[in-house]
Amino acid sequence: MHPGGADILDFLDFVWQRREEVLQRSLEHVGLVAAAVALSAVLGVLLGLLTYRNATARTAVIAATGTFLTIPSFALFVLLLGIVGLGTAPVVIALTMYGLLPVVRNTVTGLLQVDPAIVESAQGMGLSRRQRLLQIELPIAWPVVLTGIRVSTVVLVGIAAIGAIVNGPGLGHFIFNGLARVATPVAVDLVLTGIVGVVIVAILFDAVFTLLGKLTTSEGLR
Template identity: 65%
Template sequence: MEFIEFLVKRSDDMLEMGLGHAAVVGISVVLASVIGISLGFLTYRSERARGFVLALTGAMLTIPSFALFILLLGPLGLGAQPVIVALTMYGLMPIVRNTVAGLNNVDPAVIESARGVGLSRWQRLLRIELPLAWPVIITGIRVTTLTLLGIAAIGAIVNGPGYGEFIFTGLARVGTPVAVDLVLAGTLGVVILAILFDVLFHIVRRLTTSKGIR
């Protein structure tokens, strides 16, 4: 009951933090998608290049988030910028991996048929390969988004926007009556955003995937 009263009292803050949290994650996902899909397309035919890119993007995931945010403070300063750069780095690996997997799983006979009717390399990619690989690619983007929603909360250590402000403020006040409410409110906000993003991806997938390959 006290927690509900806390949420009502801080509803304006919850909304403001939610919008900021969603914004940095949304921007990061768009950047990671553009870079990741491009890298996947450029390397999926070459085992060596593919292995290098997957190893590099995988290595980025091993960097502790606290350390990465602090390292980015020097060149980027406080605020949303270091958070967006860090989240973009963390978001690349699932998108690259799924882009490579999706493109490699396209039936070679379909590609040969497209080549046989005179489609260029770019025409085959845009009209045949990417549409067939899209369900796998968008799954990678969805996984990236849900992962980044949690990591974005840590961006509060560099004054990044989002629910991390509530969480870190609560942790700093451990032992006080409001500490648990702050941490729960921040956590609940991240969970609600994850549900909303998941629903959004379900809708986008249905709208952007042809009925024959759903």
């Protein structure tokens, strides 16, 4: 058998022998990212809604959320460690911060792209400012907003793996355990298990958002 094929079979056997832990860590990773995405989506859309009509405010919010992405993840996790301790909390907070920019930016962009004539027509029909926003502007902007949430999710799936440094849940444990055992027979398999798991989770999340987009967007806006 070709050596490469043997390596792949050995790796698959390694994963199978640890299938329960792999499944557990994968579910932890999914739950961790889902929680952070939910928080960043709610906060990001809200910030976009509150600031998109004011150029100064929206520029400030986009700049502030963009600044979060310039903070190295290792540093941010360690900083939050001193505030909220080990475990899930620092990872969820950090991921939420990292996930804000794509959501805020796309919310603002989507709302600003709504044809003013449509908004004026709705106003002429007697709809209040809130009704126009919720019934007209936000539904039209939704595909752009959802794209921002989707991009944020894929980014967070990768960053979440680093959360293992502060004992956060997820597939990052395989990667860090492998790095801690460099030069041992299982090191590469551990790291690969974590990496492959993260990639699969990212693909699954992307598929979910593709389906969600089809279910929540009218045919005329796709």
